Amino acid sequence: MEPRVSPFYPVAEPEAEPLLSLVVTLYNEEENIRPLLERIHASLEGYTYEVILVDDGSTDDTVAAVKRHADERVRLLIFNRNYGQTTAMAAGIDEATGRYVVTLDGDLQNDPADIPAMLEKLEAGSWDVVAGRRANRQDKTFSRKIPSRIANFIIRRMTGVHINDYGCSLKIFKRDIAQGMGLYGELHRFIPVLAALQGARITQMDVHHHPRLHGKSKYGIGRTGRVISDMLLMAFFQKYLQRPMHLFGPVGLGAIAIGLLINFYLLIVKLLGNDIWGRPLLLLGVxxxxxxxxxxTIGIVAELIMRTYFESQHKKTYRIREVFRGQRGQTP
Structure with missing residues (x-):
């Protein structure tokens, strides 16, 4: 079968620019490597694509499994330690050469068979991003589904980016959008917001979701505090990044006004002959x-300084120990 290319664009040589770059983050997914590569190759037969696997400091035999089963379309980035999913995803996106970038997890819960339909929707509707929406999510209800629904609702209300499932890793982007998002910290769950900040046109579609067969989930309810912190940061970026005084000005003036009212009240009390010294509750509240x-304020300023530090000097937030390329003719 001839390699498939998009009917909406001129034909490009596969060696120069594949149609798709699949970015898959891995952490202790040894048993999932072979079925993952088999599913990808079966789902994308006839397409020009590359698979960029990023090993985020696995402590099992994930790297060895990739080296056994990778073919010439697979590249493996091996981190020297665990940096986190966002950093691993950023590294893979930086390495992408395809016209479109696809992100998905390495635990087999995302289905590569959904990619052709997502690509078709991206091109047919002139979208910049198509986000997956897990229609029949195969996760525990109380520990995963309900907290996720609450978080998705709050994120939509705070950011104005109306995506139903922020937690689904399966997404497809135009490459310039993907490589311009600026992924730091643990912001991978806010990718639609980062894309919207670039003016990306975003849509969503239902995708399959499978139960995890091998390995253990790396997510839990303990992430709640970090998610809330990142959500506040995203709300700031969405609404006040270019006009921070519109946020800090009213808050500062409000604090000053409250302080003045309290001081005026205490002055009245003092003039009436009452002792105002030693009121711990009032002092504690202020x-x-x-x-x-x-x-x-310090947190937001520190985040902005960090971004300036890395982006102005073109520094990376990760370090790659080794790059492995699969061999031609090797099959999963």
């Missing part, structure tokens, strides 16, 4: 309020 504002 200190907590002002301290909270300072902490949030």
């Amino acid at each position: 200190m907590l309020f002002l301290g909270g504002i300072q902490i949030l």
